[in-house]
Amino acid sequence: MIRGKFIAVEGIDGSGKTNMCAYLRRHYNRTGAYTNAKVMHFPSPVMQRYMEGKDLTNEEEKLCYLADFAEQTPLINRYLDLGINVIADRWYYSTAAYQFEKADEKTVKQMKKFLGGILRPDLVIIMDISPKTALANIKKREGKVAKTLFLKLYVIRNNYISLFEDCFLGYRGKTVFGDTAFLVDAERGNVSWKALHIDTVKRINEILFPSRK
Numbered sequence: 001m002i003r004g005k006f007i008a009v010e011g012i013d014g015s016g017k018t019n020m021c022a023y024l025r026r027h028y029n030r031t032g033a034y035t036n037a038k039v040m041h042f043p044s045p046v047m048q049r050y051m052e053g054k055d056l057t058n059e060e061e062k063l064c065y066l067a068d069f070a071e072q073t074p075l076i077n078r079y080l081d082l083g084i085n086v087i088a089d090r091w092y093y094s095t096a097a098y099q100f101e102k103a104d105e106k107t108v109k110q111m112k113k114f115l116g117g118i119l120r121p122d123l124v125i126i127m128d129i130s131p132k133t134a135l136a137n138i139k140k141r142e143g144k145v146a147k148t149l150f151l152k153l154y155v156i157r158n159n160y161i162s163l164f165e166d167c168f169l170g171y172r173g174k175t176v177f178g179d180t181a182f183l184v185d186a187e188r189g190n191v192s193w194k195a196l197h198i199d200t201v202k203r204i205n206e207i208l209f210p211s212r213k
Contacts, residue, residue, distance in 0.1 A: 003080050003081060003083065004037075004079060004082070004083050004085040004086060005080070005085045005208045005209075006076060006080060006086050006088070006120075006122050006123075007087045007088070007123050007124075007125065007208075008087075008088045008090070008091035008093065008121040009021050009087060009088065009090075009125045010093045010097075010124060010126045010160065011127030011128065011129065011186065012097075012153050013134060013138055013153065014129065014133070014135060014136075014137035014138040014141075015127035015128070015134055016127050016129070016137070017127050019193065020127060020184070020196075020197070020200065021087050021088075021089045024039075024087050024197075024200075024204075025037045025038065025087060027201055028085060036084055036085070037085040037087055038084055038085070039087045040086060040087070040089065041089040041090070042065070042068060042069070042072075042090040043064070043065060043068050043090075044072055047068040050064070051064055058099055061099055062095055065092075065094070065095045065099065066092065066114045066118070069091065069092055069095075070118050073117065076119055088121070091121060091124070092111065092114075092115065092118055093124065093126075093163055093175070095111070096111050097156050102162075103158075103159035103162040108163075108176050108177070112177070115177065120177075120179060121179055123180050123181065123182075123207055124175060124179050124180070124181035125204075126164050126167065126182075126184065127184050127186040128184065128185060128186055129157075129186035129187055129189075130157075130187065131153035131157055132150070134153050135150050162176070163177075164176075164183060167183050172207055180207065182203055182207070184196065
């Protein structure tokens with residue numbers, strides 16, 4: 001049996017990660033192409049329940065997320081061994097972008113200490129979008145938003161850019177952690193999600209399933 005592929009979808013809030021994950025799952029399950037797919041959202045339900053209502057420090061949140069990824073790694077491996085492609089809605093890049101003030105060399109060095117027991121993705125997709133558009137998307141979904149959210153999204157997006165500095169729109173590259181990745185222009189989602197979805201699947205197939213196109 002051919003082992004499944006592990007795909008991580010990353011990006012700031014409001015970039016369309018969950019939308020993209022849902023489409024990829026439907027696409028592979030509907031077409032039966034390259035086995036089927038399962039989406040896993042993070043933090044996991046178990047970790048969400050554990051963290052709910054707790055006044056955690058930034059460092060404690062960081063450790064909770066990293067522990068969550070490590071604990072879910074055996075389950076993901078079991079799915080992959082069954083030939084199921086696993087799509088993660090967030091992975092350890094979110095921790096580096098959100099829980100660290102700046103995604104610099106110091107952050108990368110600290111993060112690498114925790115990655116030994118965490119599964120490395122076969123492919124990372126970064127949904128890149130401007131903070132202004134992301135904020136508008138969040139307002140549509142949730143209504144009111146905090147006044148400080150725009151600045152927060154701006155900082156986090158810059159962190160993501162630092163993590164994916166060798167990856168450009170339309171081209172695959174390597175992240176600062178050495179994973180294969182490509183950027184998706186999520187601004188296009190507000191024009192045509194369908195076109196963006198189709199283009200993303202095409203690029204995934206070129207990278208992960210070149211002999212099955």
